Amino acid sequence: MENILEAKNINKFFHDPVRIQVLQDLSFSINKGEFVALTGKSGCGKSTLLYVLSTMDTDYEGTLLIDGEEMPKKNEGFLAKIRNEKIGFVFQFHYLINEFNVLQNVMMPGLKLAKYSRAEVEHRAMERLKMLGIDNLALKKANHISGGEKQRVAIARALINDPHIIMGDEPTGNLDKKNSDLVFDIFKQLAEEYHQTLLIVTHDPSFAERTHRIIKMEDGKII
Amino acid sequence: MRTRLLLNIAKSLLMARWKQTLVAAIGVTFSITMFITLLSFMSGLNDLLDGLILNRTPHVKLYNDITPKINQPINMVKQSNEHHFIRSIKADASRQSIYNSNAIINAIQKDPRVLGLSRKLTAQVFFNDGTIDITGSIFGIDPDQETKLYHFDEYVTSGNSADLNKVNNGIILGKGLAEKLLVNIGDAVQITTSKGNIFQLKVVGTFQSGIKDFDNVQSYASINTVQKLLTVPSDYITSIQVKLKDIAQAPAIAKEYQQLYQTDTEDIQTANSQFETGSSIRTLISYSVGITLLIVAGFGIYNILNMMIFEKMDSIAILKATGFSGRDVKNIFIYIAISIGIFGGLMGLLFGFGLSALIDQIPFNTASLPTIKTYPINYNPRFYLIGIVFSFITTYFAGWFPARKASKIDPVVIIRGK
Numbered sequence: 235m236e237n238i239l240e241a242k243n244i245n246k247f248f249h250d251p252v253r254i255q256v257l258q259d260l261s262f263s264i265n266k267g268e269f270v271a272l273t274g275k276s277g278c279g280k281s282t283l284l285y286v287l288s289t290m291d292t293d294y295e296g297t298l299l300i301d302g303e304e305m306p307k308k309n310e311g312f313l314a315k316i317r318n319e320k321i322g323f324v325f326q327f328h329y330l331i332n333e334f335n336v337l338q339n340v341m342m343p344g345l346k347l348a349k350y351s352r353a354e355v356e357h358r359a360m361e362r363l364k365m366l367g368i369d370n371l372a373l374k375k376a377n378h379i380s381g382g383e384k385q386r387v388a389i390a391r392a393l394i395n396d397p398h399i400i401m402g403d404e405p406t407g408n409l410d411k412k413n414s415d416l417v418f419d420i421f422k423q424l425a426e427e428y429h430q431t432l433l434i435v436t437h438d439p440s441f442a443e444r445t446h447r448i449i450k451m452e453d454g455k456i457i
Numbered sequence: 458m459r460t461r462l463l464l465n466i467a468k469s470l471l472m473a474r475w476k477q478t479l480v481a482a483i484g485v486t487f488s489i490t491m492f493i494t495l496l497s498f499m500s501g502l503n504d505l506l507d508g509l510i511l512n513r514t515p516h517v518k519l520y521n522d523i524t525p526k527i528n529q530p531i532n533m534v535k536q537s538n539e540h541h542f543i544r545s546i547k548a549d550a551s552r553q554s555i556y557n558s559n560a561i562i563n564a565i566q567k568d569p570r571v572l573g574l575s576r577k578l579t580a581q582v583f584f585n586d587g588t589i590d591i592t593g594s595i596f597g598i599d600p601d602q603e604t605k606l607y608h609f610d611e612y613v614t615s616g617n618s619a620d621l622n623k624v625n626n627g628i629i630l631g632k633g634l635a636e637k638l639l640v641n642i643g644d645a646v647q648i649t650t651s652k653g654n655i656f657q658l659k660v661v662g663t664f665q666s667g668i669k670d671f672d673n674v675q676s677y678a679s680i681n682t683v684q685k686l687l688t689v690p691s692d693y694i695t696s697i698q699v700k701l702k703d704i705a706q707a708p709a710i711a712k713e714y715q716q717l718y719q720t721d722t723e724d725i726q727t728a729n730s731q732f733e734t735g736s737s738i739r740t741l742i743s744y745s746v747g748i749t750l751l752i753v754a755g756f757g758i759y760n761i762l763n764m765m766i767f768e769k770m771d772s773i774a775i776l777k778a779t780g781f782s783g784r785d786v787k788n789i790f791i792y793i794a795i796s797i798g799i800f801g802g803l804m805g806l807l808f809g810f811g812l813s814a815l816i817d818q819i820p821f822n823t824a825s826l827p828t829i830k831t832y833p834i835n836y837n838p839r840f841y842l843i844g845i846v847f848s849f850i851t852t853y854f855a856g857w858f859p860a861r862k863a864s865k866i867d868p869v870v871i872i873r874g875k
Contacts (some may be wrong), residue, residue, distance in 0.1 A: 285869045290778060311782040318780020325872055329775040333469040343779040345462045391779065403872070 236266040237302065238398050238431045244286060244296035246279075246454075256282050257294065258454040264399070264433060269425035271442035272435045274451035281403055283451070284435045288321060288401050289313040301398055318347050322392025326404040329388065330376035336363070336387050337372040344394040355394070362390040366420060382413030389420055393430075400424070402434040406441060418444065463785055466776075467792035470769060477761050478793075482801035484757040485852065489805020489844045490812060492747035496840040497813040499743040501833035503736045509667050513607050514725050515575075515698030516707040519714060521555060522721040523548050554578070554693045561718050565699060570710065572702050575602035578695040580686050582648040586638050590649070593634060593674045597683025597694075606700045609677075616642050616662020621679045627661040628682070631672035635663045650686050658682070748847065755851035758797055762790060762859035766866075773863055774871035783864035790863050794856020795849065802848030806841050 246257035256279045264270055274280045285291040287298065292307040299305070300320055306312060317323075330339045337359055344355035363369040366386045371379055379387070385405060392400050402421075406414035418441060424430040425446070434445070442448050450457050471478050525546045532541065555561065558576070565574055578597040583590040600621045603609035610618045613629060621627045628646065630638070640646055645657050658678065666672055678686075684693055699714075701707055704725060711724035726733070766773070773786055817834040 281873060285873070288778075290867075291869050311784060314777065314780050314782035314785075316780075317778065323778050325778075327872075329771055329778075329872070331469075331772045331775060333473045333772070342462075342776075346459070346780050346785075348459060348462075 237263050238266050238268075238300070239264040239287060239433070240299040240302075241287065242297040242299070244283070244294055244298070246282060246286060246291075246294040256454050257286070260296075260454075260456055262449060262456060264431060266398075266431055267425065267429040269421065269432045269446040270434070270449060271445040271447070272433060272449045272451065273437060273439070273442045276437065278451045279454045280435050280437075280451050284401055284403055284433070287433070288323065289316055318343055319395055320398045322395070322397035322400040324385065324388050324392050324400065324402040324405040326407045330384055330391075332375070332377040335373050335375055336368070336379065339376050339387060340391045340394055343391060347395050349395070359390065359394060362393050363387075366390050382409055382416060385409060385413070385417055386420065389417070393424075399431040399433060402432070402436075404435055404437070406436065406438065414438075414441070459785075460788075463789050464792055467789045467796065470765065470772075470789070471793055471796065474761075474765060474768075477765070478797060481754075481758045481761045481797050482804070484754040485751075485798055485801025485848055486804040486808060488747075488750035488754040489802050489848050490808040491750050492844050492847070493806060493809025493840055494812045494816065495747055496743050496843075497809070497834045497836060498816055498832065499739055500835040500837060500840070503739055504835055505829065505833045507736055508608075510729055511725065513666070514729060515607075516701040516704055516725045517699040517711045517714060518696055518723045518728075519555060519561070519699070519718060519720045520696040520723070521553050523553075524721075553695050554689070555695070555697060555718075555720055558692050558694050558697065561720075562697060564718075565697065565714075570701055570703070570706060572700045573602060573606045574697055574699045575599050575606055576680060576694045576696075577698055578680065578683055578687070578693065580683050581651050582686070584634065584638055585647045585649055585655075591634070591637060591674075593676060595628065595648070595676050595678050595683055595686065597680040598677055599680055600677075606698075612664045612666050613662050614665045616660075618662065618677075620661040621677065621682075624659055624661050626656070626658050626682055626685075627678065628658040629662040629664055629677045630660055631675045632663045632665045633669060633673035634676060635660070637673070648686070652688070654686065654688070656686055747844075751847050751851045754801070754848075755855040758794055758852055758855035759859060762794055762856055763862070765793070766790065766859050766863045770866065770871050773866050774868035777866070777868040778872065786866075787860040787864035790860035791853065791856045794852045794860070798848045798852025798856075799845075801852075802845045805848065806844055809841075809844065810836075 240263040242261050244257050244260040245255065248254045248256055260283065272280045272284065282291070286294045289298070289300070289305055292313070297304060300316060305316065330336075331342070334342070337356070340359040340363060341355050344350065344358060345352065350358065360369060360372065363372055366389060368383055368386050368390070371383060371387070376384070376387070388405075406417050409417060421432055421434065422444070425432055434441075436442055525548050529543055529546065531543060562574065562576065565571055576599055580595045580597070582593055582595055584593050598609070598621075600609060600618045604618055614632065616629065618629065621629065630640070630646070635641070638646055640660050642660055642662060644660050646660060647655060647657055649655050664672070664677070666675070680694070681691070684691060687693070699710075701710060707724035708726055711722040714720070715722040776786060777783070813834045813836065816832050819832050821829060821832045823829065
């Protein structure tokens, strides 16, 4: 099995107001095509770990490899490029850019990558919206659609550059039962039909149970 | 592609807050408008005041000064071991006319640095009006050259300067002098020269120079007429007034001519140094006021961008999370600032031009400036260039600080902070 993401001896401290160790010597790896849930109680450090793994938080000790490549801690531009190309994000709050319509929101990371022409990026965005059943919303403003729809738009945006891994921080945490199930089914479908690697932080046990693998955390350690 | 994407994002952010953007742009527009108007007006006024003196002053004047000779005859005796002590030296003015003037004029006219020259001579006379004698002087001039080089006809308020050549013994009197003598065009005035000769001259016009003392004693006649008054030959002139192509060369050329033609020379910078000082200080004041206005507008832009960044924290965080680097985010906000600056600046140029044109129409009549009918405006394209460049620079810096702040936003803090 191919290693998509590997963490070696990750330690992280919060310095303010006092020095607290939030992540304690974490080592694990995620293989291609795995659907992984990262669970644990509130405050156990699971979100903190996710942001370290996402390259957005560089204030940690240890080594992070994405696609076999070691992530530098200083080179902000390079990390931005990695996020753009290899990682897709879905957050608890949908974080769409309200000034743009749905299609433009989905296209944004694709245009930034500039691997395809504008027309191709648009075509790919429409494909993904169709796959998620929201292609009819393409031209609506991002703030004129419902919460469940927003989260599906965010998933489409995460998929636009064919990332190696999709990371989610409580992607269903803010949705009702029906919409959570819908989002979960999409993740499941992505994992099983498209062999998309997924790493989802959740504290919802019923969500975690249905994934392939559960990484459980307590007090900054994997148990 | 990438720049276009960033520009697109910048445009969307701008349009989302178009009212604030407009207010910021109006700030720039206002300051550029005032900058252009102020400079155009101030510089127009400067030109006017300078023109009062500088336009009428030769760049280099050749004449024979009344000074003691530097080389007294005894110095020419070559004797070593001896010293000469000379007492009671007197200034020498035996010859006020320029020696060999025709040859000098021909030589100067061939100098490629010279725009033109005019000859001049002065006669001190008394204007006789009944029992009263008024002291005055008559300048002998060549009216065509004088008009061409020194705008003489602009000051001739009645009559025609060219008539000096056409009418035998014609004279153009200063307005104050004409009023004292109670004469009009066509009347005759009687003068007595310093040598006691009495002449009748015919008034062909009056002039108003803008300097009242001048108008009370001064008058102009043709060179031939004045030579006749002084009973001197036709090559007798007391000064040659040279106008150069480049006024900055005047001191150097004055020195050169002094050596070459063995006369005294005076350049315009030495003769009128106070005018240059006045002009440069007025210009300095206008620039500082204009730039202050721009800086105030810059603070407006700074505030609005800061607010925009605060409002758009989420968007900035998501842009960064999805792969936009800090530099991209910074560029977006700098684009926003610069588009405000360029839009506001261009509008400012337009309004500035409009306002100057309006001021140019306001009547401005003053007795001392007969040729001026409206407020003076200088439409120098340089002000417009400076205006747009400054609006660009100030908005760039006003945008740079908030943009840097935006580029440093940590997306983790925003995303987790909810």
